[in-house]
Amino acid sequence: MAVTIKDVAAAAGVSQSTVSRALSMPELVSPVTRARVQAAARRLGYEPNRAARGLITGRTANLGLVVPDLANPLFAAVVKGVQAAARAADYSVFIADTDEDASAEPGLLRALAKQVDGIVLCSPRSPDAELTEAGTDTPVVLMNRQVAGYPAVTVDNADGMRQAVEHLAALGHRRVCYVAGPRSSWSNGQREQGLRATAEAVGVDLVHLGHFPPRFDGGVAAADLALASGASAVVAYNDIVALGLLSRLGARGVAVPDRISVLGCDDIPMSAMTHPALTTVAVPQHEAGRAAVAMLLALLSDAGPTAPQRELATQLVVRATTGVAPDPAALTDRRADRSR
C-alpha cells in the first residue's frame, strides 16, 4: 500500500488535519510544525491521493480533451499545447479520440465529464445541437469553432485568407480558385468568407470548387478541376489537401509555381518538407491549446464572463509554391490548345 496521510501524521507526531494543512495551506500552520510535517512527507515519499482529495473537494485536477483524430498533425499540435498548459497548472489530461465519428461524441463527453473539471472540445464538424444536448454542467471550451453561449478559442481564419489573397494579388494573380473543405466545418466557412471579401476588395476572380474531404485524396481529386478552372493560383482548405493537389499536379507534370501557384492552410510540419515547400497560412494551434486551458482554468476559479472568446492571429508563411502569375496569354493559349 502507498503511504497515506495517516503515516505522515504518525511520523510527524501531529494529526491528519495538520498534515493536510501543512501541505495545502502552509500559511495556516506554525513554521516549526510545518517544517516537521514537510520533512516527514518528503522522507516517506508521500503524495496525496488525488481521487480521495477529489471526492471531497469536488475537483479532480483532470482536464478532458476531445479531438477528432490524433493522427492529424493539426490536432497533435493542439494536444501538445493543452498538455503543456495543463501540466504547468498541475492538471493531468484525459484525451479522447473520436476517430472522426461525431456520433460517438455525446457518449464520450458524458463519460469524460464525470472525471474531469473541464473539457476542451475540438470537434470541427459535429452539429451544434449535439453540444447542447450533451449539456453537462462541466465547463466546456470549444476550439476552432464558435457556438453561441460557449466559451471558445479560435484563430482568425478570415484574416489568414486575406493575407493569402493579397499575397497572390501582389504576385499578379487575377483568378484564384478555392478548394473548399467540408461544408459543415466552421473553419471552412470562415475561410470562404475571408476569401470572398478580400478577393472582391482587390479585384481577384474567385472560383469556388468543392466541397472536398479535408484529406490528401480530396486534394488529388480537386487538382484537375483547379487546373481546368483557368485560375493561376489555388488556395486549399488546408495543407493536407494542398499536398494532395501538389501530388496530382506533379504527376501530371504541371510546374508549381510556374504554371500554377498553390497555397495551403495550417502550416503543419509536413508543409516545410515538401519539394517545393508549401506556402501556407500558419494557425497557432499549440498556442490555441494553451489558451483553451487558460480559459478553462479561469472559468473554474472566478466565473468571469459567461462565455469568453479568444481569437488568435494567423500568419502567412511564404515558401516556394507561390510565385509570380504566368503570362495570361500563355494560359489562354494552353486552354485554347486543349479545347482544340
Add this chain to the structure above:
Amino acid sequence: MAVTIKDVAAAAGVSQSTVSRALSMPELVSPVTRARVQAAARRLGYEPNRAARGLITGRTANLGLVVPDLANPLFAAVVKGVQAAARAADYSVFIADTDEDASAEPGLLRALAKQVDGIVLCSPRSPDAELTEAGTDTPVVLMNRQVAGYPAVTVDNADGMRQAVEHLAALGHRRVCYVAGPRSSWSNGQREQGLRATAEAVGVDLVHLGHFPPRFDGGVAAADLALASGASAVVAYNDIVALGLLSRLGARGVAVPDRISVLGCDDIPMSAMTHPALTTVAVPQHEAGRAAVAMLLALLSDAGPTAPQRELATQLVVRATTGVAPDPAALTDRRADRSR
C-alpha cells in the same frame, strides 16, 4: 450535484448495497429487484463515481501512456491503438508527452503511477537505468524496446530489414547504405542487426552512415553522403529520415529510383503521399498499442508470466522509390566524372 448511488437506492426503494450489487454483480441479486434498480439507475442517468469506487477497490480504471512526441505520426498511431483497446475495456487513458525529454520521464512516471492501474511506456531512447529507478509498483509495459524483467511489445525490426534487403537484392542492388538513427535507440540497434545479417547472407555490401537524428533534417544531412557512398540504394532509419533524403535528392536533381533507390521504415501516412511514393517497412503501431493494453490488462487480473513479451510482424510495402539497380558502369562513370 450529480446523481449518486443514494438517489438510485431511494428511487428503487432498496439499500445502497443492493444498488451496488445490482450494477456490479447482478447475479447476486434477485431478478426482480435487479430490474427495478437498473430501471431506476437508467431513469436517473446514474453513473458511478469512479474516484469513489477507486478509493475502495484500489482500481482507477485509468491507464497511462507515455510517448516522446505526439506530433510524431508513429506515436500518434500507438496512441490511437491504446485508446481503442482501453475504451473497449472501459478504461480511460492519461497521455503524457515528454517532448523528447527523457529526463522528465521519471517524474512523469511517478505522477502518473498514482492515478492509473498500469502504464504503457513508449520511450525509445531513455537509458534502462531510469526505468528501474522510477520503479513503481504500477505495472509497466514497454513499447518498441526490451529491457530484462519488463513486459514488452515490440515489432520484428530485424525481419523488416531482411525483407528490405532481399527486396533490394532482387532488384539487383549490390551496395546498399544505411542511414542510421540514434545510437541509443533500441529499434535502430535491431534494424542494424537485421540489415547486417541479411546483407551478408545475400552478398550485399552494407555501408553504415550516421548516426543521424531521426528527423527530416537528419535525412537531408545524410543525402549527399549516401550518394557519394557508391551505393545504388539507401535504407533510412525511418520514413521521416527517408523523406528528408528524398527532398535533398530532389533538390539536387537526382532521380529516384533510377539513380538511387530509397527505402524507409514505419509506413507513416505521409509515406504514401510523396511523389514518388515511398517504399517502406510497415510496423503495426496501432496493433502494438492494442497489444500493450491487452498485456497490461492481463497483468492486472491474473499475473501470468512475470514479464510477457510479444513481437509483432513487420511487412515490406513496395511503392515507387525502389527500382531496378542502375547499370554499375553508369554509376562508376558518374563517380569518375566527379573526381575529375
Add this chain to the structure above:
DNA sequence: GTGAAAGCGCTAACAA
C-alpha cells in the same frame, strides 16, 4: 437475497 455499518484517503467544519 438484502440491509446496516465500516471504511477507502482525504479535506472542511467546528471546537479547543
Add this chain to the structure above:
DNA sequence: TTGTTAGCGCTTTCAC
C-alpha cells in the same frame, strides 16, 4: 495554531 469529527460516493464484510 491544532485536534476532533464528519462525510465525500462507493464497495464490502457481516448480520439477518
